[in-house]
Amino acid sequence: MAEGTIHNKDAFLNRIADKLGRKQSEVVALPAWKHQPQWSVFEDASSDDLLAAFCKSSTAKSVFVKETELANLRETLEEVIKKHGGGPIVTTKDARFSEYGLEQLFSDPETHIWNAALGRRNVELAKQANIGVIFSDISLAESGTIVQFNDRDIARSVSLLPVVYVAIIPKSTIVPRMTQATQLVHGLVKSGKELSTCINFISGPSNSADIEMDIVIGVHGPVEAVHIVVTDK
Amino acid sequence: MPMKIGEQPFFDRVDEALENDFMRTAMASAQDRLRGRKLDATVNDEQIGDWEEWRSAGEEIRRHTLENLDFYLNQLSENFSKRGGHVYFAETAEDATRYIQEVAKRKNAKKITKAKSMVTEEIGLNEALEEIGCQVYETDLAEYILQIDDHDRPSHIVVPSLHKNKEQIRDTFRDKAGYTGTEEPRELTAFARSQLREVFLEADIGVTGCNFAVAESGTISLVTNEGNANMVTTYPETQISVMGMERLVPTWKELDVMVNLLSRSAVGQKITTYITNLTPQLEENSVDAPKEFHLVILDAGRSNALGTEFQSALHCIRCAACVNVCPVYRQIGGHAYGSIYQGPIGAVLSPILGGYEDYGELPFASSLCAACSEACPVRIPLHEQLIRHREIYVAQKGKVSEKLAMKAFGIGASTPSLFQGAVKGMPAIMKPFVKNDSISSGPGPMKLWTSIRDFPSPEQNNFRSWFKHHKDGGDS
Numbered sequence: 001m002a003e004g005t006i007h008n009k010d011a012f013l014n015r016i017a018d019k020l021g022r023k024q025s026e027v028v029a030l031p032a033w034k035h036q037p038q039w040s041v042f043e044d045a046s047s048d049d050l051l052a053a054f055c056k057s058s059t060a061k062s063v064f065v066k067e068t069e070l071a072n073l074r075e076t077l078e079e080v081i082k083k084h085g086g087g088p089i090v091t092t093k094d095a096r097f098s099e100y101g102l103e104q105l106f107s108d109p110e111t112h113i114w115n116a117a118l119g120r121r122n123v124e125l126a127k128q129a130n131i132g133v134i135f136s137d138i139s140l141a142e143s144g145t146i147v148q149f150n151d152r153d154i155a156r157s158v159s160l161l162p163v164v165y166v167a168i169i170p171k172s173t174i175v176p177r178m179t180q181a182t183q184l185v186h187g188l189v190k191s192g193k194e195l196s197t198c199i200n201f202i203s204g205p206s207n208s209a210d211i212e213m214d215i216v217i218g219v220h221g222p223v224e225a226v227h228i229v230v231t232d233k
Numbered sequence: 234m235p236m237k238i239g240e241q242p243f244f245d246r247v248d249e250a251l252e253n254d255f256m257r258t259a260m261a262s263a264q265d266r267l268r269g270r271k272l273d274a275t276v277n278d279e280q281i282g283d284w285e286e287w288r289s290a291g292e293e294i295r296r297h298t299l300e301n302l303d304f305y306l307n308q309l310s311e312n313f314s315k316r317g318g319h320v321y322f323a324e325t326a327e328d329a330t331r332y333i334q335e336v337a338k339r340k341n342a343k344k345i346t347k348a349k350s351m352v353t354e355e356i357g358l359n360e361a362l363e364e365i366g367c368q369v370y371e372t373d374l375a376e377y378i379l380q381i382d383d384h385d386r387p388s389h390i391v392v393p394s395l396h397k398n399k400e401q402i403r404d405t406f407r408d409k410a411g412y413t414g415t416e417e418p419r420e421l422t423a424f425a426r427s428q429l430r431e432v433f434l435e436a437d438i439g440v441t442g443c444n445f446a447v448a449e450s451g452t453i454s455l456v457t458n459e460g461n462a463n464m465v466t467t468y469p470e471t472q473i474s475v476m477g478m479e480r481l482v483p484t485w486k487e488l489d490v491m492v493n494l495l496s497r498s499a500v501g502q503k504i505t506t507y508i509t510n511l512t513p514q515l516e517e518n519s520v521d522a523p524k525e526f527h528l529v530i531l532d533a534g535r536s537n538a539l540g541t542e543f544q545s546a547l548h549c550i551r552c553a554a555c556v557n558v559c560p561v562y563r564q565i566g567g568h569a570y571g572s573i574y575q576g577p578i579g580a581v582l583s584p585i586l587g588g589y590e591d592y593g594e595l596p597f598a599s600s601l602c603a604a605c606s607e608a609c610p611v612r613i614p615l616h617e618q619l620i621r622h623r624e625i626y627v628a629q630k631g632k633v634s635e636k637l638a639m640k641a642f643g644i645g646a647s648t649p650s651l652f653q654g655a656v657k658g659m660p661a662i663m664k665p666f667v668k669n670d671s672i673s674s675g676p677g678p679m680k681l682w683t684s685i686r687d688f689p690s691p692e693q694n695n696f697r698s699w700f701k702h703h704k705d706g707g708d709s
């Protein structure tokens with residue numbers, strides 16, 4: 001991809017440096033922060049403690065939560081889909097669906113698996129879908145948040161346009177809080193890995209409190225959310 | 234200047250606000266609720282540990298970032314452009330709007346969707362885009378309400394339509410958008426959703442602000458609840474994000490702390506529904522990501538604070554925690570400030586960004602109780618900065634009579650014999666104004682005070698004479 005452009009940088013930064021009473025800084029080392037309370041949250045929690053906290057936090061954010069073992073995942077997902085109004089369904093193009101034994105379920109002609117080659121047709125189908133099914137890449141116990149690293153296959157639309165999003169949460173993806181997730185991304189940046197165009201932290205259905213501070217669920221994004229936590233294979 | 238709300242003098246705006254009973258009740262109720270939620274998510278949340286430790290972490294990060302602002306802005310712009318994004322450093326609001334107009338013209342854009350952002354409000358971006366024939370759609374529910382209500386202005390940084398009740402919103406929807414439903418918030422919200430659904434998918438350009446930019450990766454982070462910012466940044470082919478030059482963090486690790494301080498302080502949530510982190514496009518064949526990404530980094534007066542006693546005002550993360558505890562904002566609401574930035578932080582920031590001519594009176598809209606400084610998650614000493622603004626304003630703009638009075642007071646207060654004489658003589662001087670042991674209509678500088686409340690009459694027995702008598706063994 002071609003590099004972008006930068007306009008007016010030197011004059012702008014020189015003015016800042018001048019106001020700060022020095023020349024432009026060429027090297028700045030990040031200090032060792034004196035205060036780091038974030039690392040103490042759930043410091044000694046076991047994976048079961050984190051799972052319990054994740055489920056509790058998800059429920060507090062108006063998310064329906066199901067726990068299941070891998071052997072029952074397909075059945076559980078079918079139940080969830082039925083309970084929340086059935087198809088049409090849209091999913092990301094994700095090898096994990098096959099790894100978790102869900103390929104057969106999505107062979108249904110009513111299900112659209114994201115296919116970048118079809119261009120904007122994908123968006124039309126996602127808009128018409130009742131349910132979008134995705135995997136969580138990192139899951140935050142403290143806030144019941146799922147994290148998605150979106151790209152051309154793990155499309156943003158799947159969690160955004162349908163009425164309901166259903167996220168499959170492998171138990172091993174649950175970490176204490178945002179601290180661990182951002183640490184991981186920081187590590188990716190430091191090692192020179194390319195970042196996804198969108199790293200999306202999602203905590204339940206969209207909501208607003210803009211009218212007399214009355215919280216209304218489902219504004220522009222999904223109206224319902226389901227987290228299916230699955231014991232890893 | 235777009236930052237300015239109305240042309241009325243400050244005290245006229247205050248008088249108008251004090252007569253608006255609905256607005257005052259709404260502000261008080263919103264303050265109580267937002268403050269309660271914040272307390273539950275901060276000092277009362279045992280899970281996160283010591284909230285003061287979090288505030289110190291925030292202060293430490295913000296101070297380091299601002300002290301090295303040029304370095305991190307350079308790093309941000311290099312990383313953003315390396316990934317294909319375009320960066321424009323804008324010294325003024327006009328520079329920023331001109332650049333965005335040029336992009337819109339080049340893209341032949343007609344429809345533009347916008348997510349809520351104070352900085353685009355500050356530079357008058359909607360007006361600039363409408364000037365070149367674009368149709369701009371505000372998509373945040375509150376901003377949508379304000380926009381269709383003849384471009385009303387925000388009255389709160391986080392909850393911009395706080396001054397309107399649901400009946401007023403129903404009437405606006407009915408009169409301006411053909412709504413036929415009730416005043417029920419769910420129904421009103423569903424109507425806004427249906428109105429904007431197709432617009433999101435058809436827009437040529439999506440515009441956002443920026444809660445934080447991550448220097449190490451060239452990432453723009455948006456902290457939201459509604460999902461509209463995700464829509465705005467997913468479907469249009471071109472995305473433009475505008476950020477105040479101070480809104481950045483060095484790395485993703487600091488983003489964690491700042492997002493948590495913002496979510497908890499602003500709306501009392503551990504984390505908002507969406508934290509959307511956008512880095513310019515990596516794969517040109519993605520279907521639902523912008524193909525072109527512009528970042529406009531704005532000074533517009535912010536550098537006036539650098540290297541001065543006001544530098545820490547730039548640490549602000551726009552959570553409005555200070556607004557939600559301010560006893561003055563509670564009474565006069567957001568519009569009375571005459572600036573899109575209201576409350577204590579507005580009274581500190583507005584004179585920095587827009588000068589004392591337009592905003593020099595705002596620092597006087599404070600009781601100096603320091604509740605704002607206590608509430609600030611990044612420990613900006615707001616009440617101290619308000620006092621400093623007052624000093625500068627009086628030195629620069631104060632009336633000659635006021636300056637002479639202050640000078641005379643200075644001489645009197647620093648000369649013991651004059652001070653004692655004034656204290657002893659005060660009861661006699663004020664006697665004509667005293668009625669029932671209080672002054673209801675005082676002269677000169679007391680006039681404004683006593684037009685609202687009574688002033689206690691000066692005591693015959695002043696402290697020094699009491700103390701002398703007490704020391705000599707008399708009764709207290």
